[in-house]
Amino acid sequence: MMQKKVCMLGGFAVGKTSLVRRFVTNMFSEHYQTTIGVTVEKKTVTVDHQDMMLMLWDLYGEDEFQHVRESYLRGSSGYILVLDGMRKATLDTAHMLQQTVVRTVGPLPFVAIINKSDLQSEWEIDQTIIEQLREQGWPVFFGSAKLGRGVEELFGHLATLLMDPSLQPRAHS
Amino acid sequence: MTSPSPLPSPSDTGLFNQVLSALDIALLEWEMNSGVLKLQGCAPMWWHEFPVASGAAILDLGHWSPFLRDFLTYVQQVWKDEPERTIASGPWTEPDQPNGTMTLEARALPLGPRKLVLIERLGSDFENMRSIVQRARERMLVEDSTAKSFRHTETRLIGQLEASERTKDDALALLQQLGLAAMVLDERGQVTFATDRTLEMLGLAARETLGRPWDQVFSFRKEDRLLMQHLLEGSTPTCSGGPFCLEGACTRWIELEIHRDVRHPTRHILVLNDRTEIHALRQALNEQASFHDLVGKSSAMLRVYQLVRDVAQVDTTVLIEGETGTGKELIARAIHSSSSRKNKPFIAANCAGLTDSILTSQLFGHKRGAFTGAIQDQQGLFEAAEGGTLFLDEIGDIPPQVQTALLRVLQEKEITRLGEAKPRAVNVRVLAATHHNLSEDVLRGSFRADLLYRIRIARVQLPPLRERREDIPLLAQSILGEICAATGKRVERLHPDTLRLLMSHSWPGNVRELKSAVEFAVISCKRNEVCPEDLPPEITAASVVPSSSVFIPLSNRDEKTRLLVALSEAKGNRTEAAKRLGISRATLYRRLVELDSQPH
Numbered sequence: 001m002m003q004k005k006v007c008m009l010g011g012f013a014v015g016k017t018s019l020v021r022r023f024v025t026n027m028f029s030e031h032y033q034t035t036i037g038v039t040v041e042k043k044t045v046t047v048d049h050q051d052m053m054l055m056l057w058d059l060y061g062e063d064e065f066q067h068v069r070e071s072y073l074r075g076s077s078g079y080i081l082v083l084d085g086m087r088k089a090t091l092d093t094a095h096m097l098q099q100t101v102v103r104t105v106g107p108l109p110f111v112a113i114i115n116k117s118d119l120q121s122e123w124e125i126d127q128t129i130i131e132q133l134r135e136q137g138w139p140v141f142f143g144s145a146k147l148g149r150g151v152e153e154l155f156g157h158l159a160t161l162l163m164d165p166s167l168q169p170r171a172h173s
Numbered sequence: 174m175t176s177p178s179p180l181p182s183p184s185d186t187g188l189f190n191q192v193l194s195a196l197d198i199a200l201l202e203w204e205m206n207s208g209v210l211k212l213q214g215c216a217p218m219w220w221h222e223f224p225v226a227s228g229a230a231i232l233d234l235g236h237w238s239p240f241l242r243d244f245l246t247y248v249q250q251v252w253k254d255e256p257e258r259t260i261a262s263g264p265w266t267e268p269d270q271p272n273g274t275m276t277l278e279a280r281a282l283p284l285g286p287r288k289l290v291l292i293e294r295l296g297s298d299f300e301n302m303r304s305i306v307q308r309a310r311e312r313m314l315v316e317d318s319t320a321k322s323f324r325h326t327e328t329r330l331i332g333q334l335e336a337s338e339r340t341k342d343d344a345l346a347l348l349q350q351l352g353l354a355a356m357v358l359d360e361r362g363q364v365t366f367a368t369d370r371t372l373e374m375l376g377l378a379a380r381e382t383l384g385r386p387w388d389q390v391f392s393f394r395k396e397d398r399l400l401m402q403h404l405l406e407g408s409t410p411t412c413s414g415g416p417f418c419l420e421g422a423c424t425r426w427i428e429l430e431i432h433r434d435v436r437h438p439t440r441h442i443l444v445l446n447d448r449t450e451i452h453a454l455r456q457a458l459n460e461q462a463s464f465h466d467l468v469g470k471s472s473a474m475l476r477v478y479q480l481v482r483d484v485a486q487v488d489t490t491v492l493i494e495g496e497t498g499t500g501k502e503l504i505a506r507a508i509h510s511s512s513s514r515k516n517k518p519f520i521a522a523n524c525a526g527l528t529d530s531i532l533t534s535q536l537f538g539h540k541r542g543a544f545t546g547a548i549q550d551q552q553g554l555f556e557a558a559e560g561g562t563l564f565l566d567e568i569g570d571i572p573p574q575v576q577t578a579l580l581r582v583l584q585e586k587e588i589t590r591l592g593e594a595k596p597r598a599v600n601v602r603v604l605a606a607t608h609h610n611l612s613e614d615v616l617r618g619s620f621r622a623d624l625l626y627r628i629r630i631a632r633v634q635l636p637p638l639r640e641r642r643e644d645i646p647l648l649a650q651s652i653l654g655e656i657c658a659a660t661g662k663r664v665e666r667l668h669p670d671t672l673r674l675l676m677s678h679s680w681p682g683n684v685r686e687l688k689s690a691v692e693f694a695v696i697s698c699k700r701n702e703v704c705p706e707d708l709p710p711e712i713t714a715a716s717v718v719p720s721s722s723v724f725i726p727l728s729n730r731d732e733k734t735r736l737l738v739a740l741s742e743a744k745g746n747r748t749e750a751a752k753r754l755g756i757s758r759a760t761l762y763r764r765l766v767e768l769d770s771q772p773h
């Protein structure tokens with residue numbers, strides 16, 4: 001079966017672990033336990049009648065305490081940029097991480113998700129910003145790991161991108 | 174690890190295993206060609222708990238740890254260029270028994286041709302580090318949300334502030350647009366707000382108004398200031414007062430509405446209404462209807478008012494002629510108070526029925542002992558009126574000797590007290606009045622001609638009331654008002670029938686008689702309206718059988734007959750006929766012409 005490494009990238013506490021947990025085990029916890037290092041989860045998805053094993057690399061959140069090791073990114077087929085709608089600063093982190101990926105591994109297929117849509121009324125990231133992101137070519141999803149909203153669509157969309165041969169990474173040093 | 178063969182010799186095996194176990198490290202030899210990882214030495218505790226690790230100590234990487242497989246791929250790539258480099262994997266998590274996770278870290282170690290992989294289970298140091306990072310991140314989240322809620326509150330407050338600023342601006346614009354003169358006083362009575370219109374009315378700039386106490390802003394007279402103070406201290410939520418006079422370059426009259434601010438009852442909102450124009454109009458109206466204390470707007474009276482104004486401008490002696498009760502003294506007072514002497518005394522003396530010596534002493538004063546009873550020096554009225562006006566009523570009744578003395582005073586402008594020899598200079602304007610025909614008195618020899626000419630330099634002739642009947646309603650109403658104010662009785666008006674009776678009476682006693690008739694009526698009156706039966710009987714009776722001398726508006730035919738009868742009775746003498754009818758000669762003439770030109 002085809003295996004694809006997918007990195008979950010984003011600022012701390014944006015919900016990377018929660019999204020993976022919701023997708024893989026359909027569970028959610030309000031309790032925040034920060035990820036140190038990497039946890040790899042697997043889930044098989046079917047795209048165009050073809051099974052694909054997603055190896056989901058749930059990385060630690062990027063901040064002043066931990067910077068993403070470029071070695072973790074190697075071998076990725078795609079990635080998911082996670083933003084917290086409640087914190088505008090996570091947008092800057094996402095931008096920065098995206099550039100790191102491009103620099104390290106090249107322009108991989110990716111999907112951005114603005115998480116915590118169950119609290120959308122308190123969001124700092126507004127429609128204008130989202131429009132700007134879309135204009136930059138970012139596929140932007142809304143979702144809530146808490147409610148399970150938009151999670152399947154998120155991973156499903158990335159999986160279809162990973163199937164598209166035109167989007168596959170070229171060899172990168 | 175500089176030895177080319179670092180692996181323990183059989184004799185060191187025991188120690189070697191103890192060290193690995195104490196460090197919780199699994200040591201694997203990596204056969205790079207086959208890709209097989211072989212456990213060396215003793216396995217740590219966690220290794221045995223891990224189900225996928227085979228007892229044969231060969232690790233199936235693909236199944237066991239995708240992370241480790243990925244790491245080793247990476248190591249292979251790096252070693253191609255840097256075969257001597259030790260490479261660390263960084264921490265990663267694997268499932269642990271039961272349902273837990275463990276965090277591991279791998280290190281790839283090249284020892285010459287042999288390649289080792291050490292996998293360490295991260296222990297308490299790692300957990301400490303994790304909990305510090307966890308706490309730091311939680312702290313940052315809390316701070317973030319606090320800052321956010323501050324920002325939220327700030328935004329909301331700024332929004333509210335802006336909204337209220339906008340509302341304030343709108344209200345202000347509205348006020349300015351409406352041209353409303355309004356101001357706000359704080360609890361200390363200081364102006365905190367005033368519209369442009371207010372400033373314009375006060376004739377002040379904003380900086381001269383805001384923050385200043387109201388009594389410095391309103392240039393009120395003392396009595397107005399006290400009244401305003403009283404209104405502000407009152408307990409009613411809304412009251413009004415005025416007109417108040419704002420003194421300044423151009424005097425303004427304003428009325429004030431004073432509202433307590435419902436939100437802060439110690440503050441006041443004042444609305445100012447400019448009443449200057451209305452005040453001026455009212456004054457003009459009053460002036461037309463009355464002049465000083467004289468009431469009436471008949472053409473005869475308007476002529477009198479003009480005459481009074483004219484003679485007030487000069488300082489000559491004036492003779493006021495008029496029947497008894499026509500208000501000659503009022504005319505004298507009006508002349509005085511319109512003249513430049515208005516701030517000096519006005520003294521009125523009635524010369525009728527006084528003996529020679531009493532009148533002389535009264536007018537000129539006397540020296541002590543000048544006559545029996547003259548117990549001390551006494552100044553006379555001339556001296557008392559120094560600088561002002563002396564009004565001599567019934568001048569026609571002055572005895573001849575006094576006439577002589579008076580003439581001398583008028584010529585010399587000095588008086589001599591009775592019993593004194595030395596004259597004293599006086600500066601007094603003399604106004605004289607009489608109901609006599611003084612010319613006739615001169616002819617009869619009872620009045621000195623030279624004195625007459627001396628006092629008749631200017632003349633004011635007051636018409637009798639019957640010649641200005643149109644003033645009767647105004648006069649009666651004004652008298653009614655005065656009486657009610659004096660007695661406290663509330664009689665508001667005169668019944669039309671009462672008025673009709675008053676209009677038809679001949680009033681030989683003129684205004685004085687009218688006044689006593691209204692007084693009488695008010696005393697008798699039981700309602701708030703004077704009815705005919707309240708009037709004195711002579712007036713009611715006269716109406717039943719009208720006297721021949723009374724002019725009553727009748728039908729034109731009747732009137733003409735009456736006028737003609739009167740003329741024939743007076744043998745064609747129009748003056749006499751007019752007298753009989755109780756109208757002026759001019760009126761008689763005018764009515765005759767009018768009736769003649771009307772169709773019968």
Ligand SMILES: Nc1nc2c(ncn2[C@@H]2O[C@H](COP(=O)(O)OP(=O)(O)OP(=O)(O)O)[C@@H](O)[C@H]2O)c(=O)[nH]1
Pocket residue numbers: 010011012013014015016017018019029030031032033034035036059060061062115116117118119143144145146147310
């Ligand atoms: N309301 C809400 N809370 C969420 C959602 N997703 C995650 N959370 C909460 O956000 C916090 C952080 O979630 P994690 O999934 O641990 O975030 P992370 O990105 O893995 O964080 P790091 O590992 O520290 O980088 C936890 O308290 C979650 O319960 C969501 O969709 N809605």
Ligand SMILES: [Mg+2]
Pocket residue numbers: 016017018033034035058059060061
């Ligand atoms: Mg996490």
